[in-house]
Amino acid sequence: DCDRLFFLHFRCHNRYCAHCGPYVHKQLVAKYLQLKKPVAAFVAEHPSYRLRALDITAKKHGEQMPSPEDVRRFKADVKNLIDRINHHIAEKFGVPYSKQLTGYLYCLEFGFENNNLHCHGALLSPFIEQEWLSEQWREIRDDGSFKVWIAEATSFEAVIKHSLEYTGKFAAGSAERAFELEKAFAGCRRVDGLGWFFNRLPKEDDECDLRCPCGEPGCVLKPNRELGWLPLAYFGEHGIRDLDEIRERGKSPPRGKNGGLWIVS
Numbered sequence: 001d002c003d004r005l006f007f008l009h010f011r012c013h014n015r016y017c018a019h020c021g022p023y024v025h026k027q028l029v030a031k032y033l034q035l036k037k038p039v040a041a042f043v044a045e046h047p048s049y050r051l052r053a054l055d056i057t058a059k060k061h062g063e064q065m066p067s068p069e070d071v072r073r074f075k076a077d078v079k080n081l082i083d084r085i086n087h088h089i090a091e092k093f094g095v096p097y098s099k100q101l102t103g104y105l106y107c108l109e110f111g112f113e114n115n116n117l118h119c120h121g122a123l124l125s126p127f128i129e130q131e132w133l134s135e136q137w138r139e140i141r142d143d144g145s146f147k148v149w150i151a152e153a154t155s156f157e158a159v160i161k162h163s164l165e166y167t168g169k170f171a172a173g174s175a176e177r178a179f180e181l182e183k184a185f186a187g188c189r190r191v192d193g194l195g196w197f198f199n200r201l202p203k204e205d206d207e208c209d210l211r212c213p214c215g216e217p218g219c220v221l222k223p224n225r226e227l228g229w230l231p232l233a234y235f236g237e238h239g240i241r242d243l244d245e246i247r248e249r250g251k252s253p254p255r256g257k258n259g260g261l262w263i264v265s
Helices: 021-045 068-093 130-141 156-163 175-184 232-237 243-249
Strands: 006-008 050-057 103-110 117-125 148-152 191-195 261-264
Touching (some): 006 243, 021 117, 021 156, 068 117, 068 130, 068 175, 068 191, 103 156
Antiparallel strands (some): 050 148, 103 117, 103 191
16 A cells, blocks of 8 residues: 565575575574573573583595485484483482473584584583583494583573574585485485474464555555566566565655555565
8 A cells, every 4th residue: 555566586495595595594593583581581580500512523435425314313313412411400400300400402404515424402401511511422323422511601692693604605616526415314304403492482373464664554465476487687687676585674665656566586
């Protein structure tokens, strides 16, 4: 009704797409940043707890890319390590064992153009000795792996961005490399939460937000089905703005001439 026009991208949502990957990363970080208040409330109630960065590395064996089975085994071993931490905390503080004694939010990744499988993560826990962690990881893997790194987080935002860092990097220099990465992670959640972090995110509303960014009461978006799918260049030539960009910046775009329609591209 306000005569503004917008377009929406059709995105493949593939994490290795040069165009969609950064968008997927931004959405992922924004989603997990919603946990800032719940984490702060938990730490306030448990003075011995802190949010820490915990990175875990598997030893590389040869130049061949790890298989999906190798990746699943790594995930199982990470879960085993966190379980050992829970038992360690229960014994140290004289409390009943529970999976909720810690929380670990982590992301599986490979370095650029290599096959070094590892994960970056955020651990919610009391102080844990790095030497003890390293020894536990050595026992669990039993293949020469022992490298773990733990440090108190400088801020909630910093440790979340550290944990999800590689989801924002285009880690494939070729289509063949992208295929290798996609194959290695087949059937696995690349980002996962254990213990306190499991299923902790607020439930998302599946309904599409049809309110126009102009903010005028009663003004809603209406699809222009006659135009259908068009290349992005079309919208640049006609001065039609990106709806996601407008909403992110919280600004109202200039009025259009052809009615209050939004266009999917």
